[in-house]
Amino acid sequence: TDYYLAYALSRHLFSGTRTAVFQSVESALPSMQEPVISQLVIDIESLTLPYFDILKRLRQLIKQRNDIQIFIMLSSRDEDLTTFISLSGPFYILSRNLRLPEVRHALLSPVPDYIHSRRINQLDWEMIALLLQGNSLKKIALLQTQPYHRIIYRLNQLITRLGLPSRQRFLHLIHRLNVTSLHLI
Incomplete structure (x- = not known):
């Protein structure tokens, strides 16, 4: 993941709380089996896998743990891609352009996204x-x-x-x- 983002999340947004940083989705998935982990933040643009492969793994994770909240950080450059990702699963889309206080607020109080009822089956x-x-x-x-x-x-x-x-x-x-x-x- 992006080291600056990881540092901001762990040191400034959630200092004192248990925050783990992983280099890939594969390395994060085993930790997601722990019931104490309730959120996953993914900077999808910093990963080296195709988006479809990442989304496929996240959909599988949701089948195993439907209680986890998944936040996907995206630039808002590609509206078609953003729409596809939001329809791919019960994911919360966060803009990479948000300031730290806005990211913190979004992670602490995610707004239910009613687009989830139209998910891709x-x-x-x-x-x-x-x-x-x-x-x-x-x-x-x-x-x-x-x-x-x-x-x-x-x-x-x-x-x-x-x-x-x-x-x-x-x-x-x-x-x-x-x-x-x-x-x-």
Whole structure:
């Protein structure tokens, strides 16, 4: 993670409390099994894994521990990406541009995000994963044992929920989810 952010969180925002800093999501996951840990703050832009892989791991964590609050720090540059991440799970999105008092307030009193009721369901998540692997929509229909027209309908519904104007924009979005660093786009 970003060392400046880690230092600010542990020394200035929550000094005197138990705060752990991890270099990767993988190294943090074993600690998440401890019931005393109730929050996870992820600076997703400082990680070297593709966003989709990180979100997949976080979705698995939520299935194991639905009592944990996950905060994902993002720059507000990419609205499509922010919307996708917020629909990916019960995550709280924090702007990386917030000042320390605002970050502290957001972490101590998270506002319920009603967008969570519109989350991406497991079947659509698998469809996105298959698209990221390069599968065609016809192949996805075969793999998910669904009619092709149903896959098209679900894809169009997902694009609408994401607020995207076209499939082309959706393809650009999933490309951004699959790269390890946004500067590669």
